[in-house]
Amino acid sequence: MKQSTKFATLGAIGVAALFAALPAWAQTPAPVPTVNKGDTAWMMTSTILVLMMILPGLALFYGGLTRSKNMLATMTQIGAVACLAMLIWVMYGYTMAFGDGGGDFISGFGKAFLKGITPDSTAATFTAGVAIPEYVFICFQMTFAAITVALVLGSVVERMKFSAVMVFGAVWLTIVYFPIAHMVWASGGLFFKMGALDFAGGTVVHINAGVSALVAALILGKRIGYPTERIVPHSLTMTGIGTGLLWVGWFGFNAGSALEANGSAALAMINTFVATASAGLFWMLAERLNGHKGSALGFCSGIVAGLVAVTPAAGNSGPFGAIILGAIASVVCFYAVSFLKPKLGYDDALDAFGVHGIGGMIGALGTGIVFAPSLGGPGKPDFDMAHQLWVQFKTVGTTIVWAAVGTVVAIYIAKAVTGLRVSPDVEREGLDLGEHGERAYN
Amino acid sequence: MKLVIAIIKPFKLDEVREALSGVGVAGMTVTEVKGFGRQKGQTEIYRGAEYSTNMVPKIKIEVVCGSDMAGAVVEAIQASANTGAIGDGKIFVLDVGQAVRIRTGETDDTAL
Numbered sequence: 001m002k003q004s005t006k007f008a009t010l011g012a013i014g015v016a017a018l019f020a021a022l023p024a025w026a027q028t029p030a031p032v033p034t035v036n037k038g039d040t041a042w043m044m045t046s047t048i049l050v051l052m053m054i055l056p057g058l059a060l061f062y063g064g065l066t067r068s069k070n071m072l073a074t075m076t077q078i079g080a081v082a083c084l085a086m087l088i089w090v091m092y093g094y095t096m097a098f099g100d101g102g103g104d105f106i107s108g109f110g111k112a113f114l115k116g117i118t119p120d121s122t123a124a125t126f127t128a129g130v131a132i133p134e135y136v137f138i139c140f141q142m143t144f145a146a147i148t149v150a151l152v153l154g155s156v157v158e159r160m161k162f163s164a165v166m167v168f169g170a171v172w173l174t175i176v177y178f179p180i181a182h183m184v185w186a187s188g189g190l191f192f193k194m195g196a197l198d199f200a201g202g203t204v205v206h207i208n209a210g211v212s213a214l215v216a217a218l219i220l221g222k223r224i225g226y227p228t229e230r231i232v233p234h235s236l237t238m239t240g241i242g243t244g245l246l247w248v249g250w251f252g253f254n255a256g257s258a259l260e261a262n263g264s265a266a267l268a269m270i271n272t273f274v275a276t277a278s279a280g281l282f283w284m285l286a287e288r289l290n291g292h293k294g295s296a297l298g299f300c301s302g303i304v305a306g307l308v309a310v311t312p313a314a315g316n317s318g319p320f321g322a323i324i325l326g327a328i329a330s331v332v333c334f335y336a337v338s339f340l341k342p343k344l345g346y347d348d349a350l351d352a353f354g355v356h357g358i359g360g361m362i363g364a365l366g367t368g369i370v371f372a373p374s375l376g377g378p379g380k381p382d383f384d385m386a387h388q389l390w391v392q393f394k395t396v397g398t399t400i401v402w403a404a405v406g407t408v409v410a411i412y413i414a415k416a417v418t419g420l421r422v423s424p425d426v427e428r429e430g431l432d433l434g435e436h437g438e439r440a441y442n
Numbered sequence: 443m444k445l446v447i448a449i450i451k452p453f454k455l456d457e458v459r460e461a462l463s464g465v466g467v468a469g470m471t472v473t474e475v476k477g478f479g480r481q482k483g484q485t486e487i488y489r490g491a492e493y494s495t496n497m498v499p500k501i502k503i504e505v506v507c508g509s510d511m512a513g514a515v516v517e518a519i520q521a522s523a524n525t526g527a528i529g530d531g532k533i534f535v536l537d538v539g540q541a542v543r544i545r546t547g548e549t550d551d552t553a554l
Contacts, residue, residue, distance in 0.1 A: 230493050232486065292487050301489060338490025351489060 033122045033131030042261035043136045049252025050143035054082045054150055057249050061242025061300070062154055065350045068234040069430025070158045071440035077153050077162065081169040082146035088173055089142040090114055096178040097186060098123075098141065104190040105179045114138070125259040132259060140256060145181070147253075148205045149173055152407075154352030155213035159223050161422050162435045168216070168414040176212060176406035180204050180399060196395040197371055197388065199268065200257035202312025202363040203395055208403045210357020214348060215407040220420065222347035224427050236296050243300040247276060250307045254314035267378065268314035272307070275326030279306020282330040290338070298334070301355060305333040308359035313367040318376025325370055329362040361396055368392035443538040443550065444512035448503045449477065449531040450523040455501050461522035462505065465514045468554065471504040481529035500531060506538055508551055 059075040066074045085093070092112050100110035111117065117138070122131035149169050153160075160168075183189040184196060184204045191203070198204065225231060233239060254272045258265035283302025284294035292298075309329030310322050317325065337354035348354060368389040371377040379388075414420055421427075426434030433439060450458055455472065462470065476497040483496035507515050516533055524530055543553040 227491070230495070232488050232493055290490075292490075295487065297488055334490070342491065 033124065033129055035122060035131050035133060036260070039125070039130065039260045039262075040132055040136055042265070043132050043140055043256060043259065046252035046256025047136065047140045047143055049249045050140070050147060050256065051249075053246050053249030053253065054143070054147045055079050057242050057245035058147065058150055059242070060238045061246060061304075062157065062350055064235040064238030064240075064242060065233045066157055067231065067430070068441060069432055069439075071234065071432060072438055073162070073431030073435055074153075074157045076436060077157065077160075077165045078150040080162070081153065081165055082150050084166060084169050085146040085149050085173055086142055088170060089145050090138070093145055093173060093178050094138050094141065096174075097181040098137075101188050102182070102186070103188060104183065104193075106182050107186055107188065123259075126264065127260060127262075130260060137259075141181070141185075144201055144205060144253075145173060145177055148177055148201075148209050151205070151209035151352060151356055152212045152216060154350035154356075155217035155348040156220050157349050158431065159349075159421055159427050160220060161418050161420060162431075164414040164418040164420045167417050168410050171410040171413050172212065172407060175409060176208065176403055177204075180208050180402060183398075184395070191395045191398070194391050194394065195388070196391050197316050197367045198312045198364065198395070199315040199367075200254045200311045202308070202360050202367065203399050206308045206311060206356040206360030207364060207396060207399050208360075210353045210355070210360055211400050211403040212407040213352035214346065214357060215404050216411050217348045217353070218346055219408065219411045219415075223349065224424060226347045227342065227345075233297065236300075239300050240296060243303050247303055247307060250276075250311075254311060258315055264315045267318075270319050271310050271314050271317055271322035274319050275310035275313070275322035276303055276306040277326070278323045279303060279309065279326035279330035282327040283334050286331045286334040301333070301337070301351070302330045305330045305355050305359045308356050309363035309366065311360070312363045313370055316367050316377060316379075317370035318378070321370030321375045321377055325363065325366045328366065329359045332362055333359050364396050365389065365392050443541060443554070444507055444509055444515075445536040445538045446503075446505045446507065446512060446515050446519070447534040447536065448505075448519045448523065449475070449500050449533075450503065450519070451525065451530060452499055452501045454523045454525070454530075455503075457522045458503060458519055461518040462515065465518045466511065467505055467507060467515060467518075469505075473502045473504075475500050475502045479529070479532070498529065506541060506554055508554065 055078070059078045062078060063071045063074045092109065094114065095109050095111035096106045099107035102108040117134050119133065119135065121134035123134045123137035124131055149172060152172065153165060181204050183191045184198050186192060196203070223231065250272055251269060255265040255268040258268055280299050280302040283298045283305065287294050287298045306326035306329060309325050313322060313325055333355050336358040337351045341348060341354055369375065369385060371379040371388060372383050372385050373379050373381055411420070422431060422434055476499055478496050478498055481498055483494055483498055485492055485494045505515055512535055516535060519533055541550050541553040
């Protein structure tokens with residue numbers, strides 16, 4: 001493999017279109033990649049913005065939605081599993097996902113423990129001859145692994161043992177996250193070769209996390225008292241703070257996925273603004289149309305649904321395509337959590353499936369539509385929407401099956417090792433005291 | 443001496459306090475409480491899931507006054523806490539056997 005593609009670490013921007021646009025890339029001798037300080041600075045900033053999405057963003061968002069007796073447990077689970085992901089990532093996660101080429105499903109183990117990587121190593125971007133330091137790329141992708149496994153926990157909080165969370169996290173990352181990240185983002189990956197569009201991880205992060213969350217919640221069972229007792233968010237103020245931090249951090253997530261500080265990043269940025277704005281308002285509108293008041297939690301939920309939906313489309317849509325996508329995803333997610341969930345009776349505690357799973361699917365399929373140049377997207381004039389939608393559909397379907405099967409395996413391993421669920425007494429008393437020996441509020 | 447206990451809507455506290463000062467009440471005790479009467483609680487909706495709470499937040503005011511003042515105190519509370527809507531609250535008047543000011547040892551009416 002040539003040097004330019006050896007670090008085959010392209011994110012998933014319109015891959016087919018890119019290769020079509022750069023026919024000489026594969027044939028000509030690879031130029032020595034140049035590391036631009038502006039690109040590097042932006043990617044370091046983006047990486048830290050994604051970290052802000054985890055701690056404090058997701059921790060406050062999820063923590064506020066739980067009952068006060070489980071606030072610390074929720075925050076601790078998110079923080080600890082993110083730390084675990086970071087360590088596993090540098091040990092064998094990076095090499096599995098992006099290592100040294102490899103096959104359809106994983107890359108191989110040539111870069112285990114970051115073997116051979118130095119400050120001079122570079123990772124390719126979407127522009128021939130432009131690279132970023134490989135360590136920056138490793139860190140950037142590391143934060144994605146960390147937040148994705150933390151997102152899954154949204155469905156199982158308030159009842160899963162801390163030890164079970166850690167075992168599940170390690171197994172799930174290994175058999176679900178790393179392979180899917182490779183399939184979507186590495187040049188040898190299955191979905192990448194199919195031409196799937198996933199700019200910043202709609203498939204890898206959101207569908208993956210959402211489906212896994214649903215499967216985990218189904219296996220774990222409902223919380224005591226659900227749905228008859230009053231189980232309501234203990235602090236929507238914190239959920240509101242978390243929502244704001246998530247939105248700000250998401251610019252690192254989406255605009256960072258351009259891997260350079262350029263026009264593609266700018267497109268991702270404006271789409272992350274407008275799709276989210278549209279989704280925040282449309283959730284409240286859906287509430288009004290169903291006879292309720294426009295609520296703060298509805299606003300926050302809409303914001304997150306919009307962010308999720310625009311993730312695969314961030315650099316693959318025009319701003320007005322993004323606005324429509326945000327609105328549709330928001331309304332569909334509203335119906336999923338308000339009507340589908342009670343009807344089916346599963347206890348997805350914080351709606352990880354309802355918002356991330358459903359929103360991710362709308363986003364992934366919608367990306368195949370809004371990519372079209374006729375709708376203002378960045379696709380080439382010969383863009384074949386039907387074909388692209390079919391590719392998106394296959395990618396989504398495969399991800400759902402892979403995530404579901406992998407989660408079943410991971411949860412049952414966690415169950416065998418730790419027992420999975422806390423005792424009823426601990427659950428009633430709260431996981432803060434029962435699992436960590438502390439209270440959030442004194 | 444009489445103990446006047448009033449359960450009122452929380453946002454009416456300032457008006458009630460002013461009205462009571464107007465009739466010469468020198469002190470009162472205020473507690474945040476929860477309860478229900480004919481109002482029967484309220485509904486909260488989180489992501490489409492409805493929860494009805496049967497306990498509504500209220501403020502409890504306790505005022506001890508001379509027997510001759512009790513009528514004026516009740517009237518002042520009734521007038522100032524009234525919104526005309528359901529859930530405005532209730533007033534109870536009880537007899538008080540003894541009052542002592544801890545600092546000075548004064549008793550009964552002089553202790554109020």
